[in-house]
Amino acid sequence: MNLITVNKALEIVLNCAENYGIEEVDFLNSSGRILKENIFADRDFPPFDRVSMDGIAISSESFNNGQRAFKIEGILAAGSKQLTLQNTNNCLEAMTGAVLPKNTDAVIQYELLTIENGFATINLEAVKGFQNIHLKGTDKKQGDLLIKENTFISPAEIGVFATVGKTKVQVAKQPKVMVISTGNELVEVGENPAEHQIRRSNVFTLVSLLEKLKIKADTAHILDDKEILKTKIEVYLNDYDVLIFSGAVSKGKFDFIPEVLDQLGVNKLFHEVKQRPGKPFWFGKKNLENNLEAKVAERSRSIVFAFPGNPVATFVNCLKYFYPWYYKSAGLTFENTQQAILSEDFYFKPELTYFLQVKLNQDEGKLMATPVAGKGSGDLANLADADAFLELPDNRSNFIKGEIFPVIIYRQ
Amino acid sequence: MNLITVNKALEIVLNCAENYGIEEVDFLNSSGRILKENIFADRDFPPFDRVSMDGIAISSESFNNGQRAFKIEGILAAGSKQLTLQNTNNCLEAMTGAVLPKNTDAVIQYELLTIENGFATINLEAVKGFQNIHLKGTDKKQGDLLIKENTFISPAEIGVFATVGKTKVQVAKQPKVMVISTGNELVEVGENPAEHQIRRSNVFTLVSLLEKLKIKADTAHILDDKEILKTKIEVYLNDYDVLIFSGAVSKGKFDFIPEVLDQLGVNKLFHEVKQRPGKPFWFGKKNLENNLEAKVAERSRSIVFAFPGNPVATFVNCLKYFYPWYYKSAGLTFENTQQAILSEDFYFKPELTYFLQVKLNQDEGKLMATPVAGKGSGDLANLADADAFLELPDNRSNFIKGEIFPVIIYRQ
Numbered sequence: 094m095n096l097i098t099v100n101k102a103l104e105i106v107l108n109c110a111e112n113y114g115i116e117e118v119d120f121l122n123s124s125g126r127i128l129k130e131n132i133f134a135d136r137d138f139p140p141f142d143r144v145s146m147d148g149i150a151i152s153s154e155s156f157n158n159g160q161r162a163f164k165i166e167g168i169l170a171a172g173s174k175q176l177t178l179q180n181t182n183n184c185l186e187a188m189t190g191a192v193l194p195k196n197t198d199a200v201i202q203y204e205l206l207t208i209e210n211g212f213a214t215i216n217l218e219a220v221k222g223f224q225n226i227h228l229k230g231t232d233k234k235q236g237d238l239l240i241k242e243n244t245f246i247s248p249a250e251i252g253v254f255a256t257v258g259k260t261k262v263q264v265a266k267q268p269k270v271m272v273i274s275t276g277n278e279l280v281e282v283g284e285n286p287a288e289h290q291i292r293r294s295n296v297f298t299l300v301s302l303l304e305k306l307k308i309k310a311d312t313a314h315i316l317d318d319k320e321i322l323k324t325k326i327e328v329y330l331n332d333y334d335v336l337i338f339s340g341a342v343s344k345g346k347f348d349f350i351p352e353v354l355d356q357l358g359v360n361k362l363f364h365e366v367k368q369r370p371g372k373p374f375w376f377g378k379k380n381l382e383n384n385l386e387a388k389v390a391e392r393s394r395s396i397v398f399a400f401p402g403n404p405v406a407t408f409v410n411c412l413k414y415f416y417p418w419y420y421k422s423a424g425l426t427f428e429n430t431q432q433a434i435l436s437e438d439f440y441f442k443p444e445l446t447y448f449l450q451v452k453l454n455q456d457e458g459k460l461m462a463t464p465v466a467g468k469g470s471g472d473l474a475n476l477a478d479a480d481a482f483l484e485l486p487d488n489r490s491n492f493i494k495g496e497i498f499p500v501i502i503y504r505q
Numbered sequence: 506m507n508l509i510t511v512n513k514a515l516e517i518v519l520n521c522a523e524n525y526g527i528e529e530v531d532f533l534n535s536s537g538r539i540l541k542e543n544i545f546a547d548r549d550f551p552p553f554d555r556v557s558m559d560g561i562a563i564s565s566e567s568f569n570n571g572q573r574a575f576k577i578e579g580i581l582a583a584g585s586k587q588l589t590l591q592n593t594n595n596c597l598e599a600m601t602g603a604v605l606p607k608n609t610d611a612v613i614q615y616e617l618l619t620i621e622n623g624f625a626t627i628n629l630e631a632v633k634g635f636q637n638i639h640l641k642g643t644d645k646k647q648g649d650l651l652i653k654e655n656t657f658i659s660p661a662e663i664g665v666f667a668t669v670g671k672t673k674v675q676v677a678k679q680p681k682v683m684v685i686s687t688g689n690e691l692v693e694v695g696e697n698p699a700e701h702q703i704r705r706s707n708v709f710t711l712v713s714l715l716e717k718l719k720i721k722a723d724t725a726h727i728l729d730d731k732e733i734l735k736t737k738i739e740v741y742l743n744d745y746d747v748l749i750f751s752g753a754v755s756k757g758k759f760d761f762i763p764e765v766l767d768q769l770g771v772n773k774l775f776h777e778v779k780q781r782p783g784k785p786f787w788f789g790k791k792n793l794e795n796n797l798e799a800k801v802a803e804r805s806r807s808i809v810f811a812f813p814g815n816p817v818a819t820f821v822n823c824l825k826y827f828y829p830w831y832y833k834s835a836g837l838t839f840e841n842t843q844q845a846i847l848s849e850d851f852y853f854k855p856e857l858t859y860f861l862q863v864k865l866n867q868d869e870g871k872l873m874a875t876p877v878a879g880k881g882s883g884d885l886a887n888l889a890d891a892d893a894f895l896e897l898p899d900n901r902s903n904f905i906k907g908e909i910f911p912v913i914i915y916r917q
Contacts, residue, residue, distance in 0.1 A: 120694070124713050138886070141700055147757035170729065170759050172689030174701050188757035190690050190814070192701045203756050232884040239886045247916050248713035249888035252816055255694045255706035256886075278584030278602050282532070283672045288553055289586050289604045291668070298664035301536050305660065317582065344615050345559035345600035347582050402602070404664055434870040458846040458909045460870050472644040474550065474651045474668075476661035497870045504659050505917065 096367040098487065099413070099446040102376070105362050106414045109378055109396055110421035113266040113334065120254040123246045125307040126264035127423040132240040132250075135257045137230035141175070142193035146225040148206060149184040149213045150197035156220045162212045169194060184213055193226055200225035243424040265423035268334035268396075270310040272299045273326075275341040275350065276402060277317045295339035295400075295407045302411050306419055310337075317347040327357055330379055330395045337415065340402025343373040350399050351375050359397050367487050368446040371406035374414070375399035405472065409448045409482050412501050433462035433483060433500040439492040446487045450479040453502065462500060480504040508779040510899065511825070511858040514786070517774050518826045521790055521808055522833035525678040525746060532666040535658045537719040538676035539835040544652040544662075547669045549642035553587070554605040558637040560618060561596040561625045562609035568632045574624045581606060596625055605638055612637035655836040677835035680746035680808075682722040684711045685738075687753040687762065688814060689729050707751035707812075707819045714823050718831055722749075729759040739769055742791055742807045749827065752814025755785040762811050763787050771809050779899050780858040783818035786826070787811035817884070821860045821894050824913050845874035845895060845912040851904040858899045862891040865914065874912060892916040 097105075115129045144150065151163055163184035169176050171190030178185050178196040185194045193200070199220050207214045233239065239253050246264070254262055274296045280286045281293060296312045303310045311333075315325050329336055341350040342364070351364060359379040366374050379395045398415055400407045417429065433453060441447045451462035465479040481502040485492050492498075509517075527541045556562065563575055575596035581588050583602030590597050590608040597606045605612070611632050619626045645651065651665050658676070666674055686708045692698045693705060708724045715722045723745075727737050741748055753762040754776070763776060771791040778786050791807045810827055812819045829841065845865060853859045863874035877891040893914040897904050904910075 121709060121712065124716060134886075136698075138884070140698070140703065147755055147760070168758055170689060171757075172691070172702060172729070174699075186758060188759055189755060190688065190703075233886055240889050244889075245916075248710050248717065249820065249891075249915065251713040252706045252710035252820070253886055253889050255709045256704055256816075258694055258697070258704055260695045276583055276602065278582075282667045282670055285670070286548075286552070287586075290584060291552065291602075292670055294664045294667035297533060297667045298660050300533065301660035301663040304536060317584070343559055343601060345583075346580055346598060347600055348559070404668075408661070408664070431867055432870045455843055455872075458844045458872050460867075460872065472550070474546075474645055474665055477652050477656075477665050479661075503661065504657075 096365045096372070097363050098367050099484075102363055102366045102374070103414060103417065106376060106418050107421050109362070110418055111268070111334070111394070111396065112424075113268050113422060115263050116266045117261045118264055120251060120259055120262050123254070123262050123264055124248060124251055126246050127420075127425050128240060128244045128246050128250065128262060129242055129265050129424065130263040131238055131242050132253060132257060132259060134233040134235050134237045134239055136235050138233040138256075139227050139229055139231070142229050143227040144169075144187045144189055144191045144193055144200050144225065145227040146200055146202040147188050148186070148200050148202040148225065150178065150187040150194050150200050151184045151220070152178065152181040152197055153199040153220050153222045155182050156199070156215065162214045165208075165211050165213055198222050198226070243426060245425060267308045268419070268422065269332070270303060270308055270335045270337060271329045271333040272296045272303070272310045272312045272337045272339070273329070274312075274314045274339050275317055275322070277347075279314065295402065295404055298404065298408055299337055299339065299411055302408070306416070308419070317341065317349065319349045319353060322349055322353045323356060326353060330357060330359070331381070331384060334392060334395060336395060336397045337411075338397070338399040339407045342375045342399045342401055354397060354399070359395070367444070368448065369443060370403050370448065371401055371410045372445065373401045374406075374410055376414070405450070405476060408476055408503075409501070412482070412503055413448070429499065429501065431460075431500050431502060432497050433460040433481065435483065435492055435494055435496050435498060436461045436463045438494050439464055439485070440490060441485060441492070442490045444487050447485040448482040448501070449485055450475055451481050451483045451500070452478070453480040453500075460500070462498075508777045508784070509775050510779050511896075514775055514778045514788070515826060515829065518788060518830050519833050521774070522830055523680070523746065523806070523808065524836075525680050525834060527675050528678045529673045530676055532663060532671055532674050535666070535674050535676055536660060536663055538658050539832075539837050540652060540656045540658050540662065540674060541654055541677050541836065542675040543650055543654050544665060544669060544671060544674075546645040546647050546649045546651055548647050550645040550668075551639050551641055551643070554641050555639040556581075556599045556601055556603045556605055556612050556637065557639040558612055558614040559600050560598070560612050560614040560637065562590065562599040562606050562612050563596045563632070564590065564593040564609055565611040565632050565634045567594050568611070568627065574626045577620075577623050577625055598625075610634050610638070655838060657837060679720045680831070680834065681744070682715060682720055682747045682749060683741045683745040684708045684715070684722045684724045684749045684751070685741070686724075686726045686751050687729055687734070689759075691726065707814065707816055710816065710820055711749055711751065711823055714820070718828070720831070729753065729761065731761045731765060734761055734765045735768060738765060742769060742771070743793070743796060746804060746807060748807060748809045749823075750809070750811040751819045754787045754811045754813055766809060766811070771807070779856070780860065781855060782815050782860065783813055783822045784857065785813045786818075786822055788826075817862070817888060820888060820915075821913070824894070824915055825860070841911065841913065843872075843912050843914060844909050845872040845893065847895065847904055847906055847908050847910060848873045848875045850906050851876055851897070852902060853897060853904070854902045856899050859897040860894040860913070861897055862887055863893050863895045863912070864890070865892040865912075872912070874910075
């Protein structure tokens with residue numbers, strides 16, 4: 094067998110990463126997308142010398158001159174304009190978030206005060222200048238880079254966008270994806286399959302996996318008929334940036350996908366990878382430079398991921414190949430460096446990279462991976478029992494408890 | 506100071522977990538929700554003796570009697586009804602996914618065949634009975650439990666739903682949540698703040714954090730005016746299962762929230778937790794048994810999470826308290842058991858649980874946590890630089906490189 098390795102396959106896939114441009118979205122809808130602009134501080138943070146405890150603002154000089162009881166001149170709330178302490182022997186009550194009053198340089202919190210008859214008495218030995226004051230610009234200076242382009246946007250970034258007034262943000266445009274099932278044995282989820290039939294499921298798993306990347310994929314089903322396949326796929330190649338197939342890529346007499354893709358001018362980059370499950374994975378691309386419709390849509394090529402129909406193969410291949418391809422396309426400098434520790438000996442003979450279904454658990458900061466009993470048969474229900482795939486290399490058969498391997502986690 | 510500990514606060518919060526009932530959603534929209542029914546196999550899996558390699562189906566008896574060349578009687582595709590091998594000295598071509606033909610008990614893959622003139626010759630020394638056949642019911646038997654009630658639904662579960670024909674699934678109903686900011690210093694994200702003002706950001710961080718739980722929260726802003734607060738909060742208490750506040754819970758003269766909630770009959774369960782950031786956290790509930798509007802909405806109580814206004818405090822408290830509260834309410838037997846290893850010495854003096862902002866990285870299967878430089882000042886931009894909070898206990902000041910602590914991860 095002259096299959097390519099998993100690493101080589103991934104390299105080829107990543108070389109086909111494609112820039113789909115940029116779009117602007119409401120900042121509140123940007124979670125899970127990839128940021129395509131640098132976010133800068135629009136002002137200093139804090140934007141003023143900010144009171145950081147509820148209490149009184151004083152001039153520390155008065156305190157250091159021995160004064161302990163301060164007449165309260167007034168009160169200052171967050172959101173009020175800056176006040177001025179008129180007499181530096183007095184004080185102003187000042188609330189967290191307020192602008193430090195002029196002529197003051199220290200804030201004493203209520204817990205350390207006795208307030209009586211309009212006077213605040215400080216129960217403290219010493220006061221430091223600028224205590225309980227969060228000085229202007231100490232966190233960030235106006236113009237500072239807060240978030241770099243090509244960051245994955247999470248709730249923390251949403252807060253930063255709001256803080257600096259970014260109501261709209263530039264994010265990577267998503268590729269337009271069509272997920273296609275084939276196979277005459279498949280019926281719809283709502284139907285009752287006859288004995289020799291099964292329900293469509295892989296397309297929905299794929300749609301759900303893509304949804305996690307905030308990609309809304311379309312779906313289609315095509316019967317195992319060469320002419321119908323050809324007609325429909327030709328349309329999809331023009332209309333979509335990415336086609337993802339599940340099934341019909343193996344050696345069967347009705348596995349028409351590779352042949353049809355070839356006839357439609359899709360350039361095969363590899364077929365069959367040294368892995369289990371997922372070996373018959375077919376990958377290619379079609380240049381559309383001369384295609385008018387594609388040109389109108391500013392689409393220069395279509396990428397085709399044709400995954401094997403085995404549900405576990407489809408699942409692991411989407412995570413192993415499509416996910417990194419998408420991240421790279423969107424500009425994310427992403428590399429899956431997660432590893433886990435095998436918690437028991439495991440034996441796998443074929444010279445293939447084995448994606449072992451494992452259950453994860455943490456033990457004192459170490460990520461332990463325990464194989465989930467299964468027959469590698471494409472049993473989708475097993476996926477629901479596991480959390481991740483441990484990637485066992487293709488060059489040996491014995492994997493020993495305590496060894497560390499790359500892991501693809503699909504459940505947090 | 507007589508503050509309660511983080512563990513005690515969490516315990517009180519979890520004791521207020523509330524069952525919000527069940528709703529039915531389309532299976533494709535169920536990802537991220539909590540399943541509220543058991544999912545059973547509606548038939549055996551595989552549902553028939555399933556050909557698992559493309560090749561020919563034979564009677565192994567003929568092979569064992571010395572026969573090597575088999576006349577091809579016909580071809581069998583996946584999705585075709587079961588065929589019968591008419592002459593057990595012949596064979597049928599059979600594709601992956603097809604029903605094993607009657608009178609056959611072994612499948613030989615194409616790779617091991619020579620096919621010429623309508624005969625398939627097997628290049629093999631021995632054939633095992635049922636080789637390359639995935640026998641009916643070996644993965645699951647009809648009636649087997651595939652996914653348990655109270656499971657977090659991920660793409661793997663979506664595939665299982667499709668497989669067993671569950672077009673609709675029962676999931677935990679989400680609580681109706683209102684997120685409220687207060688503070689006269691706040692302006693809208695699209696506005697230009699004056700020097701003494703800042704933009705609203707915490708509500709949006711919270712909305713985004715809740716969106717990760719598939720909760721669509723409403724938002725409101727109320728000025729620091731006791732009467733307005735009272736009027737509006739009274740309405741929200743009737744209309745929402747949960748109110749989340751950000752700000753106005755500390756010792757400031759305009760921190761009206763605790764007082765107003767008290768006046769509105771919300772029962773304080775604690776105020777101030779032995780932690781930093783997030784110490785002034787106020788938590789309570791209001792029983793609504795005698796409230797007509799609430800009764801109509803089948804709402805028996807409102808839960809109030811009043812977080813401090815410091816952005817980092819709001820963020821960590823949402824993860825530390827609201828998330829587990831939600832998971833428990835939805836029926837998930839969830840416990841955050843994640844831990845990480847401190848990668849450098851750290852010193853923190855106050856007798857408070859410290860939620861240290863850390864950057865995570867993996868080192869040979871071990872999760873390492875490196876402190877992110879910051880002033881604990883509520884600098885939201887720091888959140889964007891970190892991945893998680895390491896939870897350092899309140900009973901000591903020196904934390905040594907290599908020690909293991911609980912970790913709250915907010916970025917994958």
